[in-house]
Amino acid sequence: MEAGDSRAEVTVLLAEMAKGNHDAASKLVPIVYGEMRRLAARYMRNERTDHTLQATALVHETYLKLVEQRVHWSSRAEFFGVAAQVMRHILIDHARGHLREKRGGGKEAVPLEEAVVFSPEKSSELLAIDEALQRLAQFDPRQSKIVELRFFGGLTVEEAAKVLGISPITVKRDWSLARAWLYGELESHGNHTGELGKS
């Protein structure tokens, strides 16, 4: 599907999501995923000199492709909420695939050129973050979501505040604590984070 055709559909889905229709979100996921893959593949073909494609830049570019620029900010917020989630899944799948391959078993889950340019040495760290975020979500879902939006979606404090419908100062405060907690979690996993790749 061409991005231009998707725009109208995405606009409808975002409006539905804002009304609380959860089915709309599950319809939006494959559209976002498809567009991200398309953009990532195009970047790879063009072989940019720095050879890197930042995941969060890709999220923003997907937004520009799929969302009409005059949409209401709440639709914008809904979009980034979904896009950050999709990016998290893509990266985590990829990191798992990399670690599996390193251990000599199985195939890579997501081909590199179809996902994002990714530093393989970060695989363990990325999975450790993902698992810590799942633990954080058990007792503070909002903090976990803030980290997801900022880390995997590349949102600023202000953007994350809009997505969650809270004030930027609350995001900043939650962010400080989530960051301090995550730091401790990653530090305590230390040398055996590679084990986290086992599923």
Add this chain to the structure above:
Amino acid sequence: MENWKATEITPENWERVKSLFQSALDLEVEQRPAFLKQNCTDPSLCAEVERLLANDDKAGGDLPPKNSTRENWSSLVI
């Protein structure tokens, strides 16, 4: 100091940690011990807040960066 296990953290005691952590963070570093002594009655909870404050300090430019911009924050995932 051992981290609190995630299973020991409940939404309720985490709220208490959050409130103490955020109030302490607004203070000068040297004022924090006295503040915690005065406001925190549960020793293990108090130790957790101290640990998190120390982490905040240590995390500095490390992961995740405190005042991250899109660029430096995402450097982990490229």
